[in-house]
Amino acid sequence: MFGGLSRNDLLLFGGFTLAALAMPLLAWPVGANYPDLLQKFAIFGIFAIGFNILFGLTGYLSFGHAAFLGVGSYTAVWVFKGLTMNVLPAIVCAVLVAGVFAAAIGYISLRRSGIYFSILTLGFAQMSYNLAYSVLTPITNGETGLQLTLDDARIIDRMFAEPGPGLPSTNLFGLEMSGYPGFYFCAVVLIIAFFIAMRIQRSPFGMMLRAIKTNQNRMNYTGFNTRPYTLAAFVISGMYAGLAGGLLAVTDPLAGAERMQWTASGEVVLMTILGGAGTLIGPILGAGLIKYFENIFSAFNDDSLHDIFSFLPDTLGDIVVGVVSPFVGEGWHLLLGLVFMAIVIFLPGGLMEGLKRLYTWYRNRNGEGGARSSDRVVAAE
């Protein structure tokens, strides 16, 4: 299972596993230790990892990935309604259905590349979104969103036990999937997803995908048919999105069409770019940061800002609050847009590239220091 991975990869994977499991501890000092938020970190981390397999490796920029997220959510809720509240069948079905959906869309979209591909995927996602709102209402329950009801069939559950009063909750063989158990379930799935992504990236298949990004023409000239590779990458990343959608339904069994809107597709693009496309950790980092700051900043309002800056003299405090307030609360997207632009302009490789630059700068500085001291020794001799 671990064959073919270098020592660094194993270290990375081990570190990641520890970090994912200890996330409540890590998030505690920054005030993010709520199960709901932690679940979001894990789920959107999975979504971003999957998006990165397509965008980071092959360079195909999809603007319609939210469609797969939505399909995954709908599928999972339907499995909850029709079969059982156990989460495993729901997740498996969500992944499979999203995969089939991605195969169909990918087969058509991947005939074109560049901006045409972006527009095609965007078009398909908008189509799914519009249909989910209008004609497919029997399946999607339109604007209200698909949710559990008391008279759902739940065939398998009914075979074993009489339905109790009230709405049942999602569970893993009896363990309820809310709060920390829900988070740990998502975290385990995240670790598995990360491991698979790592194997893909280190495999000959992953190498092929990166070759496609570098120069697709040359790949064609050497006799490779690149289409099956890009399609496979597209389907895999669609399945990741379906998995994330399924998990969203696990933590809260409700699916709405707004999950498929282009803003949601844009969000995963932001996460991946912010963290660093093409890296393993970057997308997860980006997803975590965006969800964290969304949670923190959108909760601020003028009063809480006045409290924060109360240590300043009154007039100065008012000025600071005046400057800061357009960027938080309702206006948090403004801040997000500005940060995103700054990242694309100055650091196209995302935060991971920033960290790498810092590291090399630090090493060079130390290295130069060392070189200089040895020069001095030579001079002294």
Add this chain to the structure above:
Amino acid sequence: MDVLVLQILNGLDKGGAYALIALGLTIIFGTLGVVNFAHGALFMLGAFCSVTLQSLLTISKKVKDESITFFEAFKEIPYLQIWFGDTGKAIIDWSVPLSILLAIPVMMLIGLAMERGLIRFFYKRPHAEQILVTFGLAIVLQEIVKAQFGANPISVPAPAELSGTASVGLLLGLGEQVVYPWWRLIYLAFSLLLIGSTFAFLNLTTYGMVLRAGMADRETVGLLGINIQRRFTLVFGMAAVIAGLAGVMYTPILPPDYHMGMDFLVLSFVVVVVGGMGSLGGAVVAGFLLGILQSFASMNEVKSILPGIDQIIIYLVAVVILLVRPRGLLGRKGVMES
């Protein structure tokens, strides 16, 4: 027959907006080689030019309402009306057409600032990064507008004289029941005029000829001693003005809100792709074509056969065209294919 004419007319005004935005997108792509995802935001900014002008013109003074005697009542009368009487009232009424005068310099400035401040650093970078940075800019612009004007649509009425309906039927000899709002007819005429003058500028003037030469071969034009970059910067400003004017005149048809730009941008990009990337004629033809198709698809007769078709027709057409004619309707070889 009546229904057909009405649906075509219905599609034409929306098609006009699509065509204008798509035209600007194509010009920018053809000259600067940049895929501008913030173009919808320019359309939205244009629409808010007219909102701004309207609210400026209707700055009001609170005066006591004399007609109500049994309690203290106040009403607000715009200063313009107090100062100029009926003339002032007329100016307020015609605020949308007047906004054109405001929008031209404002949008030109915004366009130039955008090109000099941001876009020019992205000429040599991959298209994906251009899309991403302009996408970020679009978010920023629309959030600024949201912070300034709120999240709800703001209605800006057309001048009272033009808000009725025109009996198009009599004009075309189809009977009286075929009527159509005046303002939509004006919008159609306006967009045709704007498209026509853009084409005239590019095809009939020397300046336009140099631009077209620059689009075909930038280096050679540069070697001939022409500062092609400065002209291209100006072209970006022009495209911003076109999008802005499309937005200004659209306000009476659709009350503007902060995300209207993105709604139109997605469709305009589809229009550009259908028309053929880099082809000006293609953008215009595809804009009107998709507008008309959309209005036909939203007829009840069509919807009863194919439910939901009105929601997806544009995307469906785009998918089919891209698969059958990968370069779009009028696209040329070698554009966006490397």
